[in-house]
Structure formats: structure tokens, C-alpha cells
Amino acid sequence: MSLTDSLRAACVNVAGIRPCATCGARALSVCGSLAEDGLRRLAALADDVTVAPGAALVREGDTAHHLFNITAGSVRVYKLLPDGRRQIVGFLYAGDFLGLATGDRYAFTAEALEPVTVCKFRKTEYRRLLHDLPDLESALLERASHELAAAQEQMLLLGRKTAQERFASFLLDTARRCARAGGEADRLHLTMTRAEIADYLGLTTETVSRVTSRLKTTGVIRLLSLSDIAILRPAALQAMAHGSQD
Amino acid sequence: MSLTDSLRAACVNVAGIRPCATCGARALSVCGSLAEDGLRRLAALADDVTVAPGAALVREGDTAHHLFNITAGSVRVYKLLPDGRRQIVGFLYAGDFLGLATGDRYAFTAEALEPVTVCKFRKTEYRRLLHDLPDLESALLERASHELAAAQEQMLLLGRKTAQERFASFLLDTARRCARAGGEADRLHLTMTRAEIADYLGLTTETVSRVTSRLKTTGVIRLLSLSDIAILRPAALQAMAHGSQD
DNA sequence: CTGCGCGATTGACGCAGATCAACGCCATTT
DNA sequence: AAATGGCGTTGATCTGCGTCAATCGCGCAG
Numbered sequence: 001m002s003l004t005d006s007l008r009a010a011c012v013n014v015a016g017i018r019p020c021a022t023c024g025a026r027a028l029s030v031c032g033s034l035a036e037d038g039l040r041r042l043a044a045l046a047d048d049v050t051v052a053p054g055a056a057l058v059r060e061g062d063t064a065h066h067l068f069n070i071t072a073g074s075v076r077v078y079k080l081l082p083d084g085r086r087q088i089v090g091f092l093y094a095g096d097f098l099g100l101a102t103g104d105r106y107a108f109t110a111e112a113l114e115p116v117t118v119c120k121f122r123k124t125e126y127r128r129l130l131h132d133l134p135d136l137e138s139a140l141l142e143r144a145s146h147e148l149a150a151a152q153e154q155m156l157l158l159g160r161k162t163a164q165e166r167f168a169s170f171l172l173d174t175a176r177r178c179a180r181a182g183g184e185a186d187r188l189h190l191t192m193t194r195a196e197i198a199d200y201l202g203l204t205t206e207t208v209s210r211v212t213s214r215l216k217t218t219g220v221i222r223l224l225s226l227s228d229i230a231i232l233r234p235a236a237l238q239a240m241a242h243g244s245q246d
Numbered sequence: 247m248s249l250t251d252s253l254r255a256a257c258v259n260v261a262g263i264r265p266c267a268t269c270g271a272r273a274l275s276v277c278g279s280l281a282e283d284g285l286r287r288l289a290a291l292a293d294d295v296t297v298a299p300g301a302a303l304v305r306e307g308d309t310a311h312h313l314f315n316i317t318a319g320s321v322r323v324y325k326l327l328p329d330g331r332r333q334i335v336g337f338l339y340a341g342d343f344l345g346l347a348t349g350d351r352y353a354f355t356a357e358a359l360e361p362v363t364v365c366k367f368r369k370t371e372y373r374r375l376l377h378d379l380p381d382l383e384s385a386l387l388e389r390a391s392h393e394l395a396a397a398q399e400q401m402l403l404l405g406r407k408t409a410q411e412r413f414a415s416f417l418l419d420t421a422r423r424c425a426r427a428g429g430e431a432d433r434l435h436l437t438m439t440r441a442e443i444a445d446y447l448g449l450t451t452e453t454v455s456r457v458t459s460r461l462k463t464t465g466v467i468r469l470l471s472l473s474d475i476a477i478l479r480p481a482a483l484q485a486m487a488h489g490s491q492d
Numbered sequence: 493c494t495g496c497g498c499g500a501t502t503g504a505c506g507c508a509g510a511t512c513a514a515c516g517c518c519a520t521t522t
Numbered sequence: 523a524a525a526t527g528g529c530g531t532t533g534a535t536c537t538g539c540g541t542c543a544a545t546c547g548c549g550c551a552g
Contacts, residue, residue, distance in 0.1 A: 079401075081406060086406070087401055089398040089401050089402070090398075100394055101391055101397075103392070104390070107399070132382075134383070136378070143386060145348065147394055148397060149348070151347075152354060153325070154355065154397075155325075155333055155335045158401055158448065160332070242333065243327040243329050244326065
């Protein structure tokens with residue numbers, strides 16, 4: 001792995017490729033806050049890495065040496081209880097930052113759902129750079145604020161919403177993200193399995209499946225395939241997500 | 247209220263009182279990162295406010311004009327569903343910062359549990375100050391990271407833990423906080439009601455009460471009063487919190 | 493094409509925790 | 523001291539979702 005890394009780094013440096021210039025995730029990411037000069041300094045620290053589906057970017061309990069910027073693909077971030085119960089605390093996509101909620105050690109595991117590419121940074125170097133680039137630090141703080149607000153919304157979901165309300169909220173969130181990434185509204189693509197959705201929503205796969213069927217038979221959504229969903233009645237879904245009856 | 251505020255502000259300025267110098271919360275707070283000069287500039291923006299029990303610091307949906315630093319007392323932060331279901335997303339104590347997870351509008355309500363004192367800042371002014379005081383911004387980012395990690399831990403609790411595991415986790419967290427605030431380990435003081443604990447843990451008051459009784463009869467804890475608890479078997483509580491049997 | 497295997501769906505049943513209800517405790521008021 | 527009211531506890535019952543199990547459907551290897 002470190003061999004692969006150094007090969008890539010070498011490639012980037014030697015060939016003089018400037019990945020940031022062509023990076024589709026830049027506009028969505030904290031890097032978007034940086035001017036030419038800052039971007040160059042950031043790029044000098046970045047290690048461009050590809051991760052295969054199922055492979056881990058970081059593991060819960062490991063010493064937190066690195067930070068990541070997702071540039072393509074999607075990632076599951078989760079915590080485990082000793083007996084194997086899993087809570088997925090978030091899914092990450094292009095533009096998302098991984099490692100904000102990190103102290104000395106990672107408190108979560110992050111694994112690729114699809115082929116993923118990331119910009120990988122050494123934490124020590126990144127920290128030094130933050131000191132020099134206040135814009136980057138502001139952008140990170142901004143990002144952290146949003147994540148915190150999202151986390152609080154998820155606590156409301158996990159603590160107080162019914163299965164149907166949870167799933168409706170999840171579909172709307174996902175649709176919003178897909179739209180922001182350039183998809184059409186009322187259309188969404190899932191990169192994770194039912195089991196992963198369940199572990200994100202604090203449910204079981206069976207319950208996720210039942211709720212999906214119900215939304216299908218009531219004409220609120222339509223399944224184009226297992227992983228592609230059309231929202232037929234957005235208002236109804238919205239109402240459900242916020243706790244109105246059926 | 248704005249009269250009270252201006253009187254206090256005047257008092258601080260005219261009488262030359264420097265509340266930071268005597269502030270018990272400074273060591274616990276982001277202000278702790280500031281040198282003499284930065285602290286003076288921060289203090290110049292601070293409005294020292296007292297809030298009565300039950301009164302709101304901020305209300306969900308209001309335009310987010312202010313940020314707060316809790317200097318004494320405790321606060322409940324919660325979100326509501328339209329039908330009244332409540333999720334308390336956190337309790338705040340001396341040294342805690344309120345307003346990190348804030349965009350244009352507050353996404354939560356914050357109310358005093360006890361008499362509370364805060365340093366209140368105008369968001370616009372605070373932001374300008376952040377620009378000049380990178381140490382403060384770093385400290386805030388650090389704080390946001392910790393909060394995010396805590397939020398993820400709470401998602402694990404809400405999504406995957408049993409009632410007993412949730413309550414055990416809550417007791418340990420609270421005991422740790424009490425210890426950090428100068429109390430003895432294995433002893434804790436609750437500033438909230440059973441209903442508030444329930445709304446924090448995604449349970450009902452009845453379930454909180456039943457679990458408390460069980461821990462009492464199994465000799466894991468002892469109730470000195472309704473709001474003061476001694477942990478008799480910390481290891482057992484720890485095991486419970488992480489999901490071991492009984 | 494056929495068989496295999498994994499993920500998704502559907503059904504039957506059970507249980508942890510919610511709901512409903514009664515009561516206890518204690519502080520405050522009159 | 524009696525009445526009031528808010529909070530906490532305890533018991534009986536109910537239910538949403540989990541658990542267990544069977545089946546389906548689709549992609550893939552041979």
C-alpha cells in the first residue's frame with residue numbers, strides 16, 4: 001500500500017500532473033476556498049489514492065495519521081459495538097472531508113462503497129498548512145458546522161422518528177445530494193445496500209424493505225431498479241419525513 | 247432584556263471590570279486559547295447575560311444573530327417535530343460553546359436548566375474577530391471536532407443501544423463531566439429531569455425510571471437524592487454501556 | 493442454458509419498550 | 523394540617539419493529 005502510494009506520488013510529481021486543475025470535486029470541497037497559491041501548496045501535500053470497493057480508508061482505533069478529501073465515489077463511515085452491532089454515522093461523497101471528527105485515534109471505520117478516489121494528507125503537515133491558510137481553516141470550520149447540524153438532525157431521526165419517517169427523510173436527503181451533484185430532482189441513486197441503509201437509520205433490512213414496499217404501493221416512489229428511485233409525490237414524502245400521518 | 251444587557255455591558259466597560267480575569271469557565275472554554283491581547287478584544291465584544299431557568303437562549307427557526315459561551319449553569323439543546331416529539335441533542339455546561347452548528351437560522355432551541363450565565367456575542371462581530379485571531383479559530387475547530395465525535399457516539403447510542411446501555415452510557419458521560427468540573431469520580435449530579443434524560447436518550451420517562459430502579463437493585467448505583475447518584479460498580483456500568491450482558 | 497449465491501422481499505411470530513393508568517413523594521400554598 | 527400540583531415510580535397492557543424463516547430475483551460462472 002505504501003508502495004502504491006509512493007508510486008502515485010512520484011507519478012504526480014514527476015509527470016507534473018496538477019490534479020486539482022481538473023478535479024471535479026473541487027467546487028464541492030474545502031479546496032474551493034483556496035486561491036491559486038494555496039491550492040498549489042495543498043496539492044504538494046496531497047497524495048492521490050484509489051480505494052477498491054469494500055476496502056478501508058481508516059479503521060476505528062487506529063492512530064489518526066491521515067486526513068482525506070473524497071474526490072470520487074462514496075464511503076460508509078461507521079462505529080461498532082463489541083458484539084457487532086453497527087451504526088453507520090454517515091455516507092461520504094465527492095467533495096466531503098473525512099477526519100474532522102478525529103482526535104488522536106479514529107473513532108470510526110471508513111470503507112469504500114464503490115471505487116473511491118481521495119486526496120490523502122498527513123495530519124501533521126495538514127495542520128501546519130492550516131496555520132498558514134486561514135481561508136482553509138475557515139472553510140473547514142464552516143464544513144464542521146454543517147456536519148454538526150446534520151448530526152443533530154440525525155439524532156432527531158434516530159431518537160424520535162418512526163421507520164417510515166426515517167426512510168422518507170433518508171430518501172429526501174439523498175435526492176437533494178444527487179440533485180446538487182447534477183442529477184435531476186425527484187430522482188436518486190443509491191450506492192449502498194439495504195443493510196447499510198438499515199444500519200444508517202437504526203433499523204433492520206427487513207423493515208427497510210417493508211417500508212420501501214409500502215411507499216411503492218402507495219404511489220409515493222417508484223423503483224427503476226434496486227438502486228434507482230423516482231420520487232412520484234415529493235410533497236407526500238416531505239410530509240412523512242416531518243411526521244405527518246401516512 | 248436589551249435594557250439589562252446594555253446595563254451590564256455599561257457596567258463592564260465603565261467600572262472597568264474584567265470578567266475574563268475571574269471567569270471560572272475560561273480554562274474549560276475556547277477563550278483558554280487566547281493570550282492577553284486577544285482576550286481583551288474578545289471581552290470587548292462580550293455581553294454578559296444571565297438567563298433564568300426555563301428561559302430560552304435561542305429558539306429553533308430564529309435568525310441566528312448571536313453566539314454564546316456558557317460560563318455557569320446548564321442548558322438543554324433540542325429539536326422538535328411538528329407534533330411535539332422532542333429530541334434533546336445535548337446538554338451544555340460551563341465552558342461549552344453554543345452556536346457552532348448554526349447556519350443562517352438556529353436549527354435548535356436552547357433553554358436554561360438552571361440559572362445560567364453566558365458571554366453573548368454578535369455573530370458578525372465574532373466572525374470578524376475570528377479572522378484576526380487564528381488561535382481562536384483553531385480552538386473552535388478543535389471544539390467542533392470533539393462535538394462531532396460526541397454526536398457520532400450519540401448516533402451509535404440512539405441507533406443501536408438498548409435502554410439500559412443508553413442509560414449506563416449517559417451516567418458515565420455525566421460522571422466524567424462532573425469529575426472534570428472538579429467533582430469526585432464515581433459521583434454525579436443531574437441538573438435535568440427524568441423527562442429530559444428520556445428525550446436525550448430516545449426513551450420515555452417510564453423506561454428511564456425502570457432502568458434506574460434496576461441499576462439500583464442490582465447494586466450498580468445508589469441514589470443519594472433524585473439528582474445525585476453514586477456509582478458503586480463502575481466496571482459493571484462500563485461493561486453495560488458497551489453492550490455486555492446484565 | 494443451468495445452477496449457484498447473495499441481496500432483497502415477504503410472512504409469521506416474539507419482545508423491548510411505549511402507552512395508559514394508578515399511586516407515591518415532596519415542596520409550596522392557604 | 524389540608525389541599526394542590528409537579529415529578530417520579532410502578533404495574534398492566536399494547537404495538538412497532540425485530541427476529542426467524544422461507545422464497546424470490548438477478549447477476550455470474552461454468
